[in-house]
Amino acid sequence: MKLKIVKYIDIPGLGKRIRTDREALGYTRKQAGEKLGVTRSFLAHVENERTCPTIAMLKKIENLYMQDYIPKSLLDFLDDVTTLQNSAIIKETTHQGVTE
Numbered sequence: 001m002k003l004k005i006v007k008y009i010d011i012p013g014l015g016k017r018i019r020t021d022r023e024a025l026g027y028t029r030k031q032a033g034e035k036l037g038v039t040r041s042f043l044a045h046v047e048n049e050r051t052c053p054t055i056a057m058l059k060k061i062e063n064l065y066m067q068d069y070i071p072k073s074l075l076d077f078l079d080d081v082t083t084l085q086n087s088a089i090i091k092e093t094t095h096q097g098v099t100e
Contacts, residue, residue, distance in 0.1 A: 014069060015049035021065045022047075036060050 022032050022043075029040040029047075036043070038057070045051040053061065062069055 010052045011069070015047045017067075017069065018061060018065070019047035021067050025065060032064065035064055 029043045033040045033043045046053050
């Protein structure tokens, strides 16, 4: 049994910073979207802060734009939460006699 946990990140001003960095690199939304595996429209929504990217998507953007958008303290916290959740799932499935 696997539990998919989607984490979204909402940092005020993040979209504007992403747009500024994209433009500084000379990428159009279409070009950046193709490199990230998303549509131009999705990227526009992120840049205009109408949608929040997942942490996984934000990491892709960080890698492409060579920037750090996610505070390390937040990443460490989320890693700890994921570890605790995974530990609880393993204990629960073991207790029920279910194995993968």
